[in-house]
Amino acid sequence: MSEDLNGKVALVTGGSRGIGEGIARHLSTLGAHVALTARTMEAAESVAASIREDGGAATAVTLDVSDPASVESCVATVLEDHERIDILVNNAGITRDNLLLRMKPDDWEAVISTNLDGTYRMCRAVVPKMVRAKAGRIVNITSVVGTLGNPGQANYAATKAGIEAFSRSLARELGSRNITVNCVAPGFIDTDMTRALDAKQRDALLSQVPLGRLGSPQDVADAVAFLVGSGATYVTGITLHVNGGMHM
Numbered sequence: 269m270s271e272d273l274n275g276k277v278a279l280v281t282g283g284s285r286g287i288g289e290g291i292a293r294h295l296s297t298l299g300a301h302v303a304l305t306a307r308t309m310e311a312a313e314s315v316a317a318s319i320r321e322d323g324g325a326a327t328a329v330t331l332d333v334s335d336p337a338s339v340e341s342c343v344a345t346v347l348e349d350h351e352r353i354d355i356l357v358n359n360a361g362i363t364r365d366n367l368l369l370r371m372k373p374d375d376w377e378a379v380i381s382t383n384l385d386g387t388y389r390m391c392r393a394v395v396p397k398m399v400r401a402k403a404g405r406i407v408n409i410t411s412v413v414g415t416l417g418n419p420g421q422a423n424y425a426a427t428k429a430g431i432e433a434f435s436r437s438l439a440r441e442l443g444s445r446n447i448t449v450n451c452v453a454p455g456f457i458d459t460d461m462t463r464a465l466d467a468k469q470r471d472a473l474l475s476q477v478p479l480g481r482l483g484s485p486q487d488v489a490d491a492v493a494f495l496v497g498s499g500a501t502y503v504t505g506i507t508l509h510v511n512g513g514m515h516m
């Protein structure tokens with residue numbers, strides 16, 4: 269087992285399933301103590317307990333990134349427990365798909381508030397501690413859709429493109445403090461989010477993927493591990509695409 273992240277504390281949002289769970293599990297195998305979140309303690313604790321059973325170090329914290337008070341309380345809890353946050357992975361995200369002509373204000377606002385505002389809120393809460401520590405790694409999970417666009421996902425695509433521009437700006441602001449800020453943009457990954465697609469939609473998507481398969485949470489976790497590990501000390505402001513070649 270590599271111990272690249274030994275002694276580091278990683279806060280992973282949306283760690284209860286899918287990509288976030290994969291990232292939390294992988295960072296723990298690299299030696300990090302992972303604080304992973306979900307909106308209910310039950311959902312977060314079930315993954316944290318399983319990581320501990322596998323020999324990793326993990327704690328569960330409740331978090332709703334669309335609620336500023338919840339963000340403050342989550343970050344305060346992690347800092348009380350560990351006194352530091354070395355790595356922040358903003359993974360929590362939702363979709364509320366519809367064509368623009370049918371997209372209700374609630375569908376727009378929920379996705380903006382969770383994906384884009386949530387990433388801002390988490391960074392705003394964690395960055396002061398990283399600045400004082402003169403070190404930190406932030407990875408924001410975006411999507412290939414933020415680059416390509418996708419009919420029915422104008423709200424979601426706007427948040428992901430917005431997070432990438434936000435990240436490049438933060439990378440410029442925080443580089444002098446030894447804090448790197450990068451994005452990982454998955455293509456179509458096999459999680460609850462894509463299991464909602466019907467067989468026809470899945471086949472249509474797969475036909476656009478040169479590697480001929482959906483990605484796995486581990487594929488995304490490997491990219492995150494690179495960006496937070498010792499091999500990426502001089503990498504900031506990038507978006508690392510993990511999409512089997514569907515966008516190149």
Ligand SMILES: NC(=O)c1ccc[n+]([C@@H]2O[C@H](COP(=O)([O-])OP(=O)(O)OC[C@H]3O[C@@H](n4cnc5c(N)ncnc54)[C@H](OP(=O)(O)O)[C@@H]3O)[C@@H](O)[C@H]2O)c1
Nearest residue numbers: 282284286287306307332333360361411454456457459461
């Ligand atoms: N799957 C894909 O193909 C794909 C492709 C590109 C990008 N992505 C991005 O990757 C990330 C993870 O996607 P996924 O497929 O793993 O999704 P998922 O299986 O639906 O899991 C979403 C995670 O986000 C959490 N979450 C949802 N709303 C939240 C909120 N308001 N506050 C805090 N946590 C919240 C959920 O926790 P609860 O237990 O509280 O529900 C869950 O842990 C998202 O940012 C998504 O946009 C996914």
